[in-house]
Amino acid sequence: MKSLLKTLLPMALLAAGAAGAQNFPGDKPITIVVPFSAGGPTDRVARDLAEALRKPLGGVTVVVDNSAGAGGSIGANKVAKASPDGHTLLLHHIGMATMPTLVRNIPFKVESDFEYLGMVNDVPxxxxxxxxxxxxxxxxxxxxxxxxxxxxxxxxxxxxxxxxxxxxxxxxxxxxxxxxxxxxxxxxxxxxxxxxxxxxxxxxxxxxxxxxxxxxxxxxxxTTSKRLAPPALKELPTLQESGLKDFQVTIWHGLYAPKGTPAPVLQKINDALKVALKDPDFIKKQEGLGAVVVTDRRVEPAEHKKFVAAEIAKWSPVIKAAGVYAD
Missing domain, CATH: 3.40.190.10 (Periplasmic binding protein-like II)
Incomplete structure (x- = not known):
């Protein structure tokens, strides 16, 4: 009997998860948590993205929740501890790569406590x-x-x-x-x-x-690998061409869900994200911020996660050498 229960219980849970995913997002709003104050660059990106996600997610309401503090870790922790149902997401910037070194006693693990959904943009x-x-x-x-x-x-x-x-x-x-x-x-x-x-x-x-x-x-x-297009910036050289080999810094943004969010739900959100990133109005708004919408393979969850791991490796020694911490 026990062996039968061990077999049937995972199957029942899987079936329940699949049924919930099939109906996602339903009529329940989706919240994008921004770990910084309202009015800043990341908040503006989140609000533009929320608007662009509504249509590909079936017209569901997408709201932005600002939870600032501790180098962006308060808002990130809020999402890490949220119900893994796809209705609470995190929009974070390069801080996802710097928090593990920069924030003391961080209450979560960046590389294992989130589902990576895809990159959104790069800001030179x-x-x-x-x-x-x-x-x-x-x-x-x-x-x-x-x-x-x-x-x-x-x-x-x-x-x-x-x-x-x-x-x-x-x-x-x-x-x-x-x-x-x-x-x-x-x-x-x-x-x-x-x-x-x-x-x-x-x-x-x-x-x-x-x-x-x-x-x-x-x-x-x-700080980009190529010169920028806007009139005010197009004459500026890159630091790479000026002699600083491999010097490249962009303030990128990515989208995340709590660990354990069902795979079909993640797929629906990633599909919606890809549609949103091609939305002409969203692209225009990002260009107005001086940002470049991501079109490469970093829109795929696996490539997004791989990129963040490389960024952690890049920034950790820099932060440690400087001996700085965000309290």
């Missing part, structure tokens, strides 16, 4: 300086950096922010230590770059393109 970074900085191009900047070791300060939007991570990698790549100046957000950091209180910052195009176009800052390079 730009290296900018105060308008009164003497160098006028990247080649002049490298000489100036070498002549002013110990005197240069580098702004960022806070520990663990995109600008902080890019700045750490840049210092490592050029072998010049700078005085890091953390701010409570990009806004005040940018204000001080424009005002000349700090020398340099490496930040997302979502935050820098307007300042570059308005000539409020000096722009030196982009």
């Amino acid at each position: 970074m730009t290296l900018i300086g105060r308008p009164t900085l003497p160098p006028n191009n990247y080649r002049e900047l490298t000489g100036w950096l070498g002549q002013n070791k110990g005197k240069i300060n580098l702004a960022n939007a806070g520990v663990g922010s995109a600008s902080h991570l890019c700045g750490l990698l840049f210092q490592n790549a050029i072998g010049v230590d700078m005085t890091t100046v953390p701010y409570k957000g990009t806004g005040p950091a940018m204000t001080d770059v424009i005002g000349g209180q700090v020398d340099l910052m490496c930040d997302q195009t979502t935050n820098t393109s307007g300042q570059i176009e308005g000539k409020k800052v000096k722009a030196y390079a982009v």
Whole structure:
């Protein structure tokens, strides 16, 4: 009898899961958790994606829930502990790769406590300086950096922010230590770059393109493998072509579900994601943010997970060497 129960119980659970998946999403709303405050770049991406997902998911309501704090780990933990039914998802950026090293006592495992659904976009970074900085191009900047070791300060939007991570990698790549100046957000950091209180910052195009176009800052390079298309950025060299081999930083976003979400549900969400990423309105909105919608194999769950594992390997030694943590 016991052996029969052992055989029948998994079959019953599998059948129940398949029935639930067949009806997914039903009329229950889907919540996309954003582990950062409302109004920031990741929040804007999530709201655009929520709108684009509604139609391929049968018109179901898709809402955004902001759960900020602890380097993005509070919101991520909320999803890791949520019911694995496909109705609670996580939209996270490069923080999925930096949290394992950056956040002390993280209450989940990035690589095993989530189902990976696919990548959404890449946001390029730009290296900018105060308008009164003497160098006028990247080649002049490298000489100036070498002549002013110990005197240069580098702004960022806070520990663990995109600008902080890019700045750490840049210092490592050029072998010049700078005085890091953390701010409570990009806004005040940018204000001080424009005002000349700090020398340099490496930040997302979502935050820098307007300042570059308005000539409020000096722009030196982009962190992508190829030059960018927007008029304000197309003349900027890449750091790779400027001599920093393999230097590439983009602030990517990916979509995740709790571990144990049924495979048919994951497939439905991934199918909907692929449709959303081809939505002309979504693409236009992302281009307006300076972001590039993902069209390569990273839209597949396995490739998404493989990419994040490579990013963890890339950022872990950089963060450990800097000795920084997000509390």
